[in-house]
Amino acid sequence: DQQVKQNSPSLSVQEGRISILNCDYTNSMFDYFLWYKKYPAEGPTFLISISSIKDKNEDGRFTVFLNKSAKHLSLHIVPSQPGDSAVYFCAARGGSGAGSYQLTFGKGTKLSVIP
Amino acid sequence: DAGVIQSPRHEVTEMGQEVTLRCKPISGHNSLFWYRQTMMRGLELLIYFNNNVPIDDSGMPEDRFSAKMPNASFSTLKIQPSEPRDSAVYFCASSRDIETQYFGPGTRLLVL
Numbered sequence: 001d002q003q004v005k006q007n008s009p010s011l012s013v014q015e016g017r018i019s020i021l022n023c024d025y026t027n028s029m030f031d032y033f034l035w036y037k038k039y040p041a042e043g044p045t046f047l048i049s050i051s052s053i054k055d056k057n058e059d060g061r062f063t064v065f066l067n068k069s070a071k072h073l074s075l076h077i078v079p080s081q082p083g084d085s086a087v088y089f090c091a092a093r094g095g096s097g098a099g100s101y102q103l104t105f106g107k108g109t110k111l112s113v114i115p
Numbered sequence: 116d117a118g119v120i121q122s123p124r125h126e127v128t129e130m131g132q133e134v135t136l137r138c139k140p141i142s143g144h145n146s147l148f149w150y151r152q153t154m155m156r157g158l159e160l161l162i163y164f165n166n167n168v169p170i171d172d173s174g175m176p177e178d179r180f181s182a183k184m185p186n187a188s189f190s191t192l193k194i195q196p197s198e199p200r201d202s203a204v205y206f207c208a209s210s211r212d213i214e215t216q217y218f219g220p221g222t223r224l225l226v227l
Binding site: 034036041042043044045049089093098100101102103105106107108 | 121158170171206213215216217220221
């Protein structure tokens, strides 16, 4: 049972345009969400996070939106650059016990930014 | 600042051999996580240490897997004996308590 789903395995975007990566979750106990970026042969790199008490968090070109009622979050990258080409993972945690520290990851979306 | 350091970066071994993966967490971080990434299952948590103590090893696949953290700056993940289905990328991550986890570059393991 996948609790965090990234339904688009891949996405291609023209340089300079907006990239929108989506993530859905099913566990209502999740209260903290993160996006990681991964280049080939490297480990995931933390990008941006959002707590469930917010509906938006912005860091430079990266903005994460959270819609709790829809159990949906999205990562917007504006403007997209070729260096943004990577696999993006959505992750979530929440609840007591293991939920307080265990990150549940989606399967990732491969973003290709075309020059 | 140095990030999480893992060694080796690549390991090729034969079925039945012992494999030891190593991790040095970020200085000052007191939580350490071992993950495994496969195509089928994605990123899965294997074991979580806090202040050098194993807190949750429910993700360890079977008794062939063991992990230790003898001090705050070193951890090992051992597979003995290794099997072809253990082939995967193994990541170590560290954090301050349950704050953001920072990942190492991973060890790509191939068991023939």
